[in-house]
Amino acid sequence: MIDTGATEAFDVAERRMWAGRADAYAASFARLCAHPVEALLDAAGVSAGGYVLDVGTGTGTAALAAGQRGARVVAVDADAGMVAAARERGIDARPAVLPELPFPDGEFDAVAGNFVINHVGRPRAALAELRRVLRPGGRLALTLWGARRGAGQDLLGRACEAAGAVPPPHLPRLDPAEDFTRTPDGFGQLLSEAGFEATDVVELAWDHRAGVDEWWGGAAGGIATIGLVVTSQTPATRARIRREYERLSAGFSDGDGRLALPHVALLASGRA
Incomplete structure (x- = not known):
């Protein structure tokens, strides 16, 4: 049975986690999340003349890329700061929170969601809503951080552990009844259960290159779950985390003053 209280608490925690952090995200983890964008748009069949929804647009990277392909694009995000940042880039961005979208049935030729x-x-309700706004035969493509992780994804977490950081109690925790297996099979099954056909899931792996301060800046700026962990610590513990981070990051040096951080994600697609 779904725990509605836990679901609401998760959504509230997510909104708080991202509020006011559009600039910090743009200066840190946004480049990481931009890596799969072209593959995401390919999987969604985005091309010139199509009408595309970019859901969870963040600062608008995927929407901008879809527009550069000649598509007509509308973008939505739950965070007002992200919507404002996307609008500054010339994107038709609007506030909206899944699983409720302000569009009629069958409005779009394609829907893309990059790490949303x-x-x-409520991921299942969200998928049902995304299917609702797709025309029959329209395509959905989503990226997801899955169960298999690259070593670079764990660098900041390892630094927190080595520094003795204690995770705060207010981290977003998905209701187990709403969760799903974060594997290619599990992600594909989730789409199939939502009524999508011709589903396909592939694993993407890449080395994200970032400066030492840039990569630290995302966590120090409170971005994502790791950011909540870091910023909830005492100043002394945060200083220890930074020292451990610098020590551990040496193992990812690319020899040119940057870090080569292995990452793994899942890319799923299906037809409405």
């Missing part, structure tokens, strides 16, 4: 499904408390 992991930030909603």
Whole structure:
């Protein structure tokens, strides 16, 4: 049975986690999340003349790329700061929170969501809503941080552990009844259960290159769950985390003063 209280608490925690952090995100983790965008748009069949919804647009990277392909694009995000940042880039961005979208049935030829499904408390209801706004035969493509992780994804977490950081009690925790297996099979099954056909899930792996301060800046700026962990610590513990981070990051040096951080994600697609 779904715990509505836990679901609401997850969504509230997610909204708080991102509020006021658009600039910090743009200066840190946004480049990481931009890596799969072209593959995401390919999987959604985005091309010139199509009408595309970019859901969970963040600062608008995927929407901008879809527009550069000649598509007509509308973008939505739950955070007002992200919507404002996307609008500054010339994107038709609007506030909206899954699983409720302000569009009629069958409105779009394609829907793309870059690392958004992991930030909603009701992923199945969200997928049903995304299917609703797609025309029959339209395509959905989503990226997700899955169960298999690259070593670079764990660098900041390892630094927190080595420094003795204690995770705060207010971290977003998805209701187990709403969760799903974060594997290619599990992600594909989630789409199939939502009524999508011809589903396909592939694993993407890449090395994200970032400066030492840039990568630290995302966590120090409170971005994502790792940011909540870091910023909830005492100043002394945060200083220890930074020292451990610098020590551990040496193992990811690319020899040119930057870090080569292995990452793994899932890319799923399906037809409405």
